[in-house]
Amino acid sequence: MTKPRSRRGGGRPTIADVARKAGVGAITVSRALREPGRVSEDLRRLIQAAVDELGYLPDPNARALASARAEVFGVLVPSLTNSVFAEVLRGIYDSLSDSSYRIQLGNTHYSGLEEERLLQVFGPQRPAALIVAGIDQTPISRRLLETAGCPVVQVMETGPDPVDMMVGFSHFDGGKVATEHMIEMGYRRIGFIGARMDPRSQRRLAGYRAAMEAAGLFDARLITTTPVPSSVTLGRELFRDALAKVPTLDGVFCNNDDIALGVLFECHRASIAVPKTIGITGFNDLDMMEVAFPSVTSIRTPRYEIGRRSVAMALAAIAGKRPQEPVVDLGFELKRRESTAR
Amino acid sequence: MTKPRSRRGGGRPTIADVARKAGVGAITVSRALREPGRVSEDLRRLIQAAVDELGYLPDPNARALASARAEVFGVLVPSLTNSVFAEVLRGIYDSLSDSSYRIQLGNTHYSGLEEERLLQVFGPQRPAALIVAGIDQTPISRRLLETAGCPVVQVMETGPDPVDMMVGFSHFDGGKVATEHMIEMGYRRIGFIGARMDPRSQRRLAGYRAAMEAAGLFDARLITTTPVPSSVTLGRELFRDALAKVPTLDGVFCNNDDIALGVLFECHRASIAVPKTIGITGFNDLDMMEVAFPSVTSIRTPRYEIGRRSVAMALAAIAGKRPQEPVVDLGFELKRRESTAR
DNA sequence: CAATGTCATGGTAGCGCTACCATCCACCTC
DNA sequence: GAGGTGGATGGTAGCGCTACCATGACATTG
Numbered sequence: 001m002t003k004p005r006s007r008r009g010g011g012r013p014t015i016a017d018v019a020r021k022a023g024v025g026a027i028t029v030s031r032a033l034r035e036p037g038r039v040s041e042d043l044r045r046l047i048q049a050a051v052d053e054l055g056y057l058p059d060p061n062a063r064a065l066a067s068a069r070a071e072v073f074g075v076l077v078p079s080l081t082n083s084v085f086a087e088v089l090r091g092i093y094d095s096l097s098d099s100s101y102r103i104q105l106g107n108t109h110y111s112g113l114e115e116e117r118l119l120q121v122f123g124p125q126r127p128a129a130l131i132v133a134g135i136d137q138t139p140i141s142r143r144l145l146e147t148a149g150c151p152v153v154q155v156m157e158t159g160p161d162p163v164d165m166m167v168g169f170s171h172f173d174g175g176k177v178a179t180e181h182m183i184e185m186g187y188r189r190i191g192f193i194g195a196r197m198d199p200r201s202q203r204r205l206a207g208y209r210a211a212m213e214a215a216g217l218f219d220a221r222l223i224t225t226t227p228v229p230s231s232v233t234l235g236r237e238l239f240r241d242a243l244a245k246v247p248t249l250d251g252v253f254c255n256n257d258d259i260a261l262g263v264l265f266e267c268h269r270a271s272i273a274v275p276k277t278i279g280i281t282g283f284n285d286l287d288m289m290e291v292a293f294p295s296v297t298s299i300r301t302p303r304y305e306i307g308r309r310s311v312a313m314a315l316a317a318i319a320g321k322r323p324q325e326p327v328v329d330l331g332f333e334l335k336r337r338e339s340t341a342r
Numbered sequence: 343m344t345k346p347r348s349r350r351g352g353g354r355p356t357i358a359d360v361a362r363k364a365g366v367g368a369i370t371v372s373r374a375l376r377e378p379g380r381v382s383e384d385l386r387r388l389i390q391a392a393v394d395e396l397g398y399l400p401d402p403n404a405r406a407l408a409s410a411r412a413e414v415f416g417v418l419v420p421s422l423t424n425s426v427f428a429e430v431l432r433g434i435y436d437s438l439s440d441s442s443y444r445i446q447l448g449n450t451h452y453s454g455l456e457e458e459r460l461l462q463v464f465g466p467q468r469p470a471a472l473i474v475a476g477i478d479q480t481p482i483s484r485r486l487l488e489t490a491g492c493p494v495v496q497v498m499e500t501g502p503d504p505v506d507m508m509v510g511f512s513h514f515d516g517g518k519v520a521t522e523h524m525i526e527m528g529y530r531r532i533g534f535i536g537a538r539m540d541p542r543s544q545r546r547l548a549g550y551r552a553a554m555e556a557a558g559l560f561d562a563r564l565i566t567t568t569p570v571p572s573s574v575t576l577g578r579e580l581f582r583d584a585l586a587k588v589p590t591l592d593g594v595f596c597n598n599d600d601i602a603l604g605v606l607f608e609c610h611r612a613s614i615a616v617p618k619t620i621g622i623t624g625f626n627d628l629d630m631m632e633v634a635f636p637s638v639t640s641i642r643t644p645r646y647e648i649g650r651r652s653v654a655m656a657l658a659a660i661a662g663k664r665p666q667e668p669v670v671d672l673g674f675e676l677k678r679r680e681s682t683a684r
Numbered sequence: 685c686a687a688t689g690t691c692a693t694g695g696t697a698g699c700g701c702t703a704c705c706a707t708c709c710a711c712c713t714c
Numbered sequence: 715g716a717g718g719t720g721g722a723t724g725g726t727a728g729c730g731c732t733a734c735c736a737t738g739a740c741a742t743t744g
Contacts, residue, residue, distance in 0.1 A: 012466065014700055025724040030702060040722065057466040061406035062700035065729050070403055080432045083423060090422045093449050102463075103447045107435050121444075124354065124399040232630035261630060268610075268635035288574035288603060293610035356730055367694040372732060382692065404730035407699050 091307020175207025194255030235262020433649020517549025577604020
């Protein structure tokens with residue numbers, strides 16, 4: 001009789017304990033838990049009773065090792081505090097919360113290099129799926145995604161060349177629609193104010209430019225940007241800069257709602273009438289834009305829905321039901337409000 | 343010669359491949375990677391070369407199984423979109439990003455039951471540490487934390503009875519200081535407006551009440567709360583309710599900055615002078631409070647720092663250097679601004 | 685100089701689970 | 715009734731790593 005090594009794990013029940021108690025083989029317990037349909041009703045009940053009595057919970061690490069597949073969704077976002085990504089994350093989380101998948105978080109800090117590093121780290125774990133923000137991966141990241149051996153969903157944007165699947169909308173169109181709206185409302189010297197200027201911001205700017213050029217209103221001096229991370233404070237400062245540069249400014253399309261809010265507050269402070277003297281349009285349509293005074297026109301983006309849909313597509317792919325159309329455009333909606341109601 | 347089973351894992355190099363290439367035992371490779379000090383300089387170099395050449399990355403699942411310890415920090419927060427917790431999460435993430443620890447996220451949705459469920463799920467994974475928001479765990483959750491067999495840090499609040507360690511501040515004191523400030527500034531009919539009313543909100547309310555009672559100003563009708571999740575929109579509505587209930591209201595202490603912003607916007611809309619007719623104090627001091635017009639008095643809370651410190655304490659405990667004082671109070675700071683400058 | 689300690693290294697035996705294949709037992713089919 | 719078929723169940727052999735113990739070389743001690 002060999003003395004069994006004292007359990008490293010501190011005495012939690014294992015599948016063997018359950019099998020012994022239920023009087024079946026360990027593999028049958030494993031099956032009863034993962035594919036109940038393949039185990040007879042009687043044994044299933046017996047096994048369930050043993051599981052309940054022992055309080056057995058499968059060890060996900062052992063599972064992952066044996067099956068070469070971890071029940072983990074790797075999620076890469078460029079920021080944790082930007083509420084846009086927080087809502088995508090919430091959508092992902094909510095869609096996954098009644099499955100046994102766990103979420104492993106990666107924050108790329110808007111850095112391609114950091115994204116590469118994280119994908120490198122996520123790989124050996126054999127995640128069940130990867131959800132990454134953006135479509136501008138570096139060649140190395142792209143190859144890591146292609147060889148990850150699991151479904152990949154790029155989110156926030158749509159584009160012509162998905163690694164695997166995509167859910168998002170067109171930021172170019174968003175910028176264009178927002179700008180066209182302001183032109184339509186009678187604004188002429190419409191500035192673009194943007195911070196961070198990540199690829200999505202760049203495309204919104206391109207949309208702005210397209211609309212301005214089409215109307216014969218484009219002027220490079222109307223554009224005020226900075227690579228500095230976006231904030232309400234920065235919105236105020238950039239707006240001051242823009243106004244100093246172009247005193248005839250009569251409107252601004254803001255790269256996002258934080259910036260728009262900064263502009264709005266600065267208008268209050270400087271007693272600039274909104275929407276009469278200056279019109280303001282934001283991007284994303286955060287909750288508060290509707291409540292602001294005056295309420296702020298914005299492009300409503302389907303952040304939560306993007307998160308949900310990305311998980312739905314990944315789960316379908318895991319189940320072998322790859323969607324017909326790998327690129328899903330969820331669109332956006334222009335919310336016309338007081339800040340552009342001249 | 344037995345045919346080796348085709349690698350389940352899809353041909354990634356294993357520690358045995360590295361060992362073979364370097365001409366050493368597998369265990370020495372393992373040591374060179376985890377405790378380099380215990381392997382001679384020469385072998386270390388040899389092994390590193392083999393690792394680089396093969397592109398070897400250790401399998402975290404196998405590691406976790408063999409060592410009965412996953413390099414995972416379990417993080418439980420009540421909300422992903424509330425920017426307060428997003429910043430705590432960012433602090434945790436940043437402090438962990440140059441270690442090999444991964445983050446596994448759990449969203450309790452402010453539910454004790456969900457917290458229990460998540461702890462149950464996290465347990466079998468043998469996380470290296472658990473960071474949980476709040477100090478009001480259910481008895482079941484508390485026992486799960488106590489028996490988790492890893493360092494536990496409760497964050498956001500301080501209290502007398504930590505499961506293991508705590509980092510936070512006193513919400514009671516925060517509410518009290520905010521209210522005392524308003525009293526000092528000459529406000530008398532100071533309302534309390536709060537949404538969600540989770541335990542931390544309750545304690546802020548208690549602090550408000552203590553201050554009001556001490557000044558002989560307390561009146562239950564001044565309190566307007568709802569269990570509904572907090573938002574800027576809700577701030578506006580609760581403020582309208584409060585004003586309808588108590589037309590003589592001359593100030594409000596808001597449970598958080600979202601609410602305060604809603605109140606501010608409503609004051610703009612209804613042409614109520616701030617700070618003259620109504621004073622406003624928020625809680626948390628989000629970036630935008632300083633930029634708002636008028637700028638909004640708030641209690642600055644050390645969210646990011648709480649995240650960082652919680653990780654530092656957990657890492658210290660993992661390394662066997664448990665901190666002298668298990669409860670760390672990071673305090674808060676009253677930011678006096680225009681919204682209460684009567 | 686034997687006894688003891690220390691250090692670097694390696695071999696063995698799992699960690700708890702599942703893939704793979706074998707077995708067994710109905711239940712058909714001709 | 716021989717042979718085939720399919721579904722339920724089990725045994726064996728790992729998955730890739732590390733804990734534990736053993737070994738051998740050398741230094742240290744009295």
